[in-house]
Amino acid sequence: MKTPLTEIRNICCIGAGYVGGPTMAVIADRCPKIQVNVVDLNESRIAAWNDSDLSNLPIYEPGLDKIVQRARGRNLYFSTEVEPSIANADMVFISVNTPTKTRGLGSGQASDLRWVEACARQVAKCAQGHTIVVEKSTLPVRTAETIQAILQASQGPQSNGEPRSFVVLSNPEFLAEGTAIKDLETPDRVLIGGEDSHAIESLASIYNKWVPSEKILRTNLWSSELSKLTANAFLAQRISSINSVAALCELTGADVKEVAKAIGSDTRIGSKFLNSGPGFGGSCFQKDILNLVYLSRYFGLPEVADYWQNVVTLNTWQQDRIARLVVKNLFGTVTGKRLALFGFAFKANTNDTREAPAIRIAKDLLDEGAQLAIYDPKVESLQIASDLKLPQITPPSLKAGPSKAELSGEGTWWPCSKVEEAVSGADAVLILTEWSQFRGLNWDELAQLMRKPAWVFDTRGIVNKEEVTSAGLKIWRVGDGAT
Known part of the structure; x- marks a missing residue:
């Protein structure tokens, strides 16, 4: 029978996604004496985690492949064997998706917790002895109560007479995609929320293997969530x-980069997250703010809800504004015009496209009848098709004259394998993701491939304006009143 442990020997993580996979890989790497089992019902995802070719991992994060190579097969395992992994675990991490609800009560704002509840019920069914259950998914405040209620209903003697017991902790992740491994290995803080000090210290002892004690914060469950x-x-x-x-x-002739530097020099404000762009994306920002909006309304704080709702509203406005600027500068129409989109991931150094600004901007342009040539070094074409809800077409020949889609005004898109392919015959380039390779492009060469007059719309503010203009191209750069 398992008893409450100070030192955890076996961990099960339910969910092999962007949080569960990298987090467990780092724990296994830093804690070789702990067996870490990452389980998921998605067979293709697990197969990708187990692929001998580390370039095929389902998640792209710099440095992740090296960590997986060191730990996989030693004390890090990926499988679809959910129930036995739970039964053998001293600690179970719940790291499943919590998307925004699309229907029912709280639709469009509240988190859909069906997968979290399903995990809690599976843990209640399969766990043996004493089990510490850790919330790793981003969850609304007081979700732990739901998990605790399900688990407590299953406490008591097992069929073999041995007792079962559960403790719930909150251990939210604070990872930025693209730097997730760095964030895990040298975190600003590790937050553990709970009411059971023994369980809290059991989890803290894992992180203490590489995280300084002063960076491990302890709170109650609700503060953590x-x-x-x-x-x-x-x-x-x-x-x-x-x-x-x-x-x-x-509109005033100011430069947002200069403004950001000036205000960021104030130590009360700081310089981080002051880069203007096409708006925020990723799996968490919009979802979590909308969750905060829902909770504020639920608890009778409409003014607070309206405040946070406006953060999301302005983000959407920024993306729509960029699409309108493209149309306006291309003589008021993009119907039948070829536009090159550089980047589709929501940020550099990740293949994640969830809530990517490129999606809304691309959809707005497709609605206007644009022909989009899309290049991203890490995002697969199947993912782009899924996000745009539009299948790709075969790239139209530049020599064959206007395509049927161009003549009909129908918006279409196709993937490209390099930037030169994307810009050929294009009226404009839109830089939507700040991949490093886009900073040093040879605009003299690219300009020769484009249809004049041609534009560069730099939504990330990363290209050299003088190099673009000297190549004979027009440029719009976000926040630059001099362009």
Whole structure:
């Protein structure tokens, strides 16, 4: 029979996604004496985690492949064997998706917790002895009560007479995609919320293998859950704030980069998250803010709800504004025109497209009848098709004259394997993701492939304006009132 342990020997993580996979890989790497089992019902995802070719891992994060190579097969395992992994675990992490509800009570704002509840019920069914259950998914405040209620209903003697017991902890992740491994290996803080000090210290002892003690914060369950939502809301708020200033800069002749540097030099404000762009994306920011909006309304705080709702509203406005600017500058229409989109992931160094600004901008342009040539170094074409809800077409020949889609005004898209392929015959380039390779492009060469007059719309503010203009191209750069 398992008893409450100070040292955890066996961990099960339910969910092999962007949080569960990298987090468990780092824990296994830093804690070789702990067996870590990452389980998921998605067979293709598990197969990708077990692929001998590490370039085929389902998640792209710099440095992740090396960690998986060191730990996989030693004390890190990926499988679809959910029930036996739970039964053998001293600690179970719940790291499943919590998307925004699309229907029913709280639709469009509240989190859909069906997968979290399903996990709790599976743990209640399969766990043996004493089990510490850790919330790793981003969850609304007081979700732990639901998990506790399900688990407590299953406490008591097992069929073999041995007792079962559960403790629930909150351990939210604070990872930025693209730097997730760095964030895990040298975190700003590790937050553990709970009411059972023994369980809290059991989890803390794992992180203490590589995280300094002063960076491990202990709170109650509810503070931990709310801290995650609030952290993302504050970061997203800064992005919307600087983007609102960028729009003002463009109309007044100011430069948002200079403004950001000036205000970021104030130690009370700081310089991070003051880069203007096409708006925030990713799996958490919008979802967590909308969750905060829902909770505020639920608890009778409409003014608070309206405040946070406006952060999301301005983010959407920024993306629509960029699409309108493209149309306006291309003589008021993009119907039948070829536009090259550089980047589709929501940020550099990840293949994640969830809530990517490129999706809304691309859809707006497709609605206008644009022909989009899309290049991203890490995002697969199947993912782009899924996000745009539109199948790709075969790239139309530049020599064959206008295609049927161009003549009909129907918006279409196709993937490209390199930037030169994307810009051939294009009226404009839109830089939507800040991949490093887009910073050093040879605009003299690219300009020769484009149809004149041609534009560069730099939504990330990363290209050299003088190099673009000297190549004979027009440029719009976010927040630059001099363009």
